[in-house]
Amino acid sequence: MKLELERIPVWDGVRSGSECYICDLMGEAERDAIAFYLGSSVMNPETRVRVNESGFCHVHWRRLITANKPQGLSLMADTHLTTTRERLQNSLSDLSRAKGRRATRAAVARFQEQLERREAGCLVCTAMEGRLMRYLFTTAYLWEQEEQFRSALLASKGFCLHHFSLLLERGREAVSKGRYDAFVGEMTRLETENLDRIAADLHWMTQMYKSENRDKEWNGSEDAHRRGVYKMTGRHRVIDPA
16 A cells, blocks of 8 residues: 555656656655644644654754744744753753863763754654655566566656665665666766757756857756756755754
8 A cells, every 4th residue: 555655646646757756755754744743743642752753854844933833933942942842851961060171071072962963863764765665666676567667767867866875775675686787777868968958958058158159058057057966965855954
């Protein structure tokens, strides 16, 4: 049933003409998670417990702020800050009482370690990660199981390098052992062809700023700088707080 649920967005993504439809799906996943935590769930005790325990990475706290839902955010931030201060109280006391260079450095190290643990496990990142793994698995699975999907995928614009790498990794679980090397080979050729395409667009874009090319056609390269960066780095990624 889960695979059936993921087929529709993956099929829509392959047909979208995007430089990386996984990035697009991650954008949707992020928006859904932000909307969930700022919606009616904020009044759910179980949700508040999860927020108090895990919270969000610094990027997604900012996303929550810019979503402009101050009431829901204030409710979450209020209890999360209370829980955070309770957990950090001993470390803060150690910092204030520390005497001498060695003791002070040890207290600072303990506080930093505790803060790093607190900032791990962002709820939005976790939600995105789960959907990402399912989308990647579905993509690789459908490549092997459905010839029509395979043809559509090979006619697509490929992926950003980040999601391309993850797709190859996830493909080990989704594709049968006897066809995994073929999967890697076809995906690599697809990715290389599209990297070549963007490289050509980027180079032509740089040439268009020369005076002798002022009257020439852009040939669709007007946004090559943006597409090139997205192809190299990804546009919507699960955030790694580290």
